[in-house]
Amino acid sequence: MSVSPSLQLPVALRGANMASPQRVTLPSGEAVVFSRPHPYGHDSDANEDALGLFQPEPDRLWLAIADGVGGLPRGQEAASRVIEMLGEPRSKQNVESMESRIAASNQVLLEQLPGGATTISVVEILGDSLISYHAGDSAALVVGQRGRIKLKTQCHSPVGISEASGRLDEKQALFHPRRHLLNNMMGDPALWLEKQAALDLAALDTVLVASDGLWDNLFIAEAIEAIRAGPLISAAQLLVDTVISRMNAPVTGLPSKPDDVSFILYRSQQIDLPD
Numbered sequence: 001m002s003v004s005p006s007l008q009l010p011v012a013l014r015g016a017n018m019a020s021p022q023r024v025t026l027p028s029g030e031a032v033v034f035s036r037p038h039p040y041g042h043d044s045d046a047n048e049d050a051l052g053l054f055q056p057e058p059d060r061l062w063l064a065i066a067d068g069v070g071g072l073p074r075g076q077e078a079a080s081r082v083i084e085m086l087g088e089p090r091s092k093q094n095v096e097s098m099e100s101r102i103a104a105s106n107q108v109l110l111e112q113l114p115g116g117a118t119t120i121s122v123v124e125i126l127g128d129s130l131i132s133y134h135a136g137d138s139a140a141l142v143v144g145q146r147g148r149i150k151l152k153t154q155c156h157s158p159v160g161i162s163e164a165s166g167r168l169d170e171k172q173a174l175f176h177p178r179r180h181l182l183n184n185m186m187g188d189p190a191l192w193l194e195k196q197a198a199l200d201l202a203a204l205d206t207v208l209v210a211s212d213g214l215w216d217n218l219f220i221a222e223a224i225e226a227i228r229a230g231p232l233i234s235a236a237q238l239l240v241d242t243v244i245s246r247m248n249a250p251v252t253g254l255p256s257k258p259d260d261v262s263f264i265l266y267r268s269q270q271i272d273l274p275d
Contacts, residue, residue, distance in 0.1 A: 213261030
């Protein structure tokens with residue numbers, strides 16, 4: 001696999017069209033990002049996703065994905081603006097909480113970008129712990145070294161609620177015709193930000209934050225299998241290969257939905273390839 005030069009913090013990608021995953025240089029741990037538009041169709045060159053990695057303090061890292069809501073005007077601009085606002089620097093004496101940044105960003109959308117809406121999923125790494133925040137169907141997954149799911153956020157949609165309550169299983173939810181009808185998003189005055197309790201982050205735990213273009217083309221077990229595929233860049237490439245293959249060549253019984261796809265993979269400790 002050819003290796004592209006690493007990106008440097010801060011990272012803010014808006015409307016990107018990447019050929020392959022790319023590493024991000026971090027003071028500790030490692031991260032890989034990927035973003036590309038819908039593989040074909042009328043708007044194949046318009047990626048409505050945006051992503052960001054920001055380090056406001058030495059022991060604090062933000063991983064953020066925003067997905068402009070399709071079918072609504074100015075979705076791409078909304079996602080880009082939110083990532084831009086989340087990454088705006090503050091003085092060391094005034095590093096706002098993530099909740100306040102998201103609330104302030106939502107107010108800007110309402111006032112300056114009427115009709116623009118986006119999902120948001122942010123994982124905040126705080127030393128050896130993490131906190132997840134989200135609205136919509138961009139989701140976060142935290143997997144332990146042995147493949148145990150430590151966190152999987154719930155999609156804010158009627159179908160997502162039905163899956164979480166057990167009324168639908170994973171496959172039924174993935175193939176449900178109303179899967180993408182959201183009931184919570186940024187750009188809505190009724191925005192509700194779901195915040196997960198702080199979670200201890202062990203060495204070799206892996207964090208995946210992604211837009212629905214990834215989650216709609218994989219079963220969770222497949223995502224976990226890819227995440228455990230050795231070095232982070234190899235895991236990221238396996239995710240990309242699987243998702244793009246599903247979009248381009250659907251297989252009966254497997255999830256497939258062409259869409260923009262963006263994700264961030266993070267691991268607190270690097271895994272090296274054996275000699």
